[in-house]
Amino acid sequence: MQAIESGQLKQGDRLPTHRNLAYDLGLSVQTVGRAYDELIRRGVISGEVGRGTFVRATGNETRTPYLPRNPDGPMIDLSLLKPVLEPMHAEVMKQALRDLADNLPTTIYASFRPATALGKYRENAIKWLRYCGIELQSQGLMITNGSSPSMALAVLTAANGGDLIAAETLTHHTLKPLAGYLGYRLRGVPSDDHGMIPEALERLSLRETVRAVYLMPAGLGPQARIMPEERRRALVEVARQRDIIIIENDAWGPMQAKRPAPIANIAPERTFYFTGLTKCVMPGLRLGFLVMPEGLEAATANRHLVVNWMATPMLAEIAARWIEDGTAEKLTRFQAEAFAKRNRLAEIILAGVPFRSSPNGMHIWLPMPPGWGEDDFVSHARQQGVAVAPGEAFAIADDHTEPAVRVCLGGQSIETLESGLRVISRLVRSRFEPALLTN
Structure with a gap:
């Protein structure tokens, strides 16, 4: 290996x-x-x-941020981004399926045409996008089977084989393999505490033609940074000057409180924006919404036909009903509150240990203290029954030089999460110099 x-x-x-x-x-x-x-x-x-x-x-391809399979022994899995689940989620889904059985639209089981099967769900999608802060102007809208298909469609449509795509040096773990499979070139752009540095993107675009830039401005990225509005506008200005398409990943949707408006509102003419319901509503509700610049609707639709044909109508029907009656918003509020509580728990247990997080985020980013390497830390944590994600899995370049791990806060009961965080705290502090501790 x-x-x-x-x-x-x-x-x-x-x-x-x-x-x-x-x-x-x-x-x-x-x-x-x-x-x-x-x-x-x-x-x-x-x-x-x-x-x-x-x-x-x-x-x-051998490096994944999550456990490749269920471990043979007991393991607290903090390696994969998962929502918080309670018994009420099962009850809500059971009720939705009972209601569906009593009132089953013909399009769910009898339609092969995307426009016929999914056209009626457009208004519900627009309503949800409005909840995410997106006000559609002249852009196109597509319903997909989740954020991953939306991301693939955006990349496929924004660039051609051999084109250069820019992203932060630490980014979504599937972007690098996706670019490799499709024949795109990928470059990392330096960041600071506010996200990608506009001047660095501009310098790259002056050296090479950058076709698209991939951004996660709402705290989704590995380092949990929420990009302020001023930085978003500065990046848009560079994108406009250098004719760069923007791909905006907002998979968590409206979970983050008091976040700036999406980049797609600032630059609708050049932004692919996507969000989904898997993280913020329910894992099994694999449905996404992709917003695309005007004029690229047909190209995106054609690629969707080749890759997925259309989103699953049954899930679109359930999502539409939940958006209409407020269930989706209620479940999203639950996730936001649950993760706010879990972030506060992490702050208490890791008090004095430098790490990065966002108020309602699903993970924290933990830089390794002196004496710890990524692989050693991941290995020691697993030996003590806790799985975390190595930072290298999110790095674009092979010379990843800032060791860190991503610790996910969902998918476990809060009691189990507390046990896992205490293991991580003990490991970090075992090689920490007290003089280096900062708030």
């Missing part, structure tokens, strides 16, 4: 046979076989009958 991640072994390289590797390492053939089976299950290598075993994934 280390040889693949470091690039020593490349995609397509043939691996030794079980027997030869066992002999070289002084292990049993059964032990090597189990290791190969696990790597095959993860999709890292592949076995071909009569030919041998080959590297399937590149080094970038």
Whole structure:
């Protein structure tokens, strides 16, 4: 695994046979076989009958910020962004399904055409976007199967193969592999406490033609920064001067309190904006809304037909009903309040430890103190039953030099979260110099 991640072994390289590797390492053939089976299950290598075993994934693809599978033993999983779930969520969904069974629209099960199946949900989508702070002007709107498909569609439409996309040096963990699969070039742009630095984006665009810039201004990014309005407008000014398309990821929607208006309101003519209901309403409600610049509706729709055809009508129907009767807003308020409480808990347990967070954010960003490397910290945390995400999984460049981990605050009961945070606190403080502690 280390040889693949470091690039020593490349995609397509043939691996030794079980027997030869066992002999070289002084292990049993059964032990090597189990290791190969696990790597095959993860999709890292592949076995071909009569030919041998080959590297399937590149080094970038082997690093994920979350646990690749459920662990064999008990584990507090703080590696993956998950909403907070209570019994009421199951009851709300059960009631929605009962209501759906009693009043099932024909379009849910009988329509193949996106316009026929989803056209009636446009007004509900506009209502939800308004709740997110988006006032549609002349832009197009598309309903998707969630934020991930929306992101892929935005990137596919904004750029062509070989084009350059800019993003913060630490960004969404799927952007780098997505760019690699589609043949785009990706460059990291330096940031400060307010997010991407406009002058740095401008300098990059003067050296190379930047086709699109990917931003997460509402605290979603690994470092949990909420970009102030002045910075948003400065980036828009650079984008307009250099003719750069903006891709704005707002997957958490209206969970963050008192945030500035989305960039899509400032520059509707060049911004792809997307949000979804998975994080802020319910994980199983995989539905997203993609807003696109005027004139790019047809291109985006054509790519959607190729990739997904259309969003799932049944989920669109449930979402529409919940948006209409206020259930979606109620569940979002619940998430915002739950994460505000969990952020306060993190502040108490990690008091004196420097970390970054946002008021209603789903995670914190914890820079490693002297004496801790990312991999060591992640490994020690897992040995003590806690999974966190290594910062390297979010880095665009391979020379990631600021070790940190992302600690997610959802997906567990608050009691379990408290136990996990206490493990993390003990680990951090075990190598902390007291003189370095700051607020």
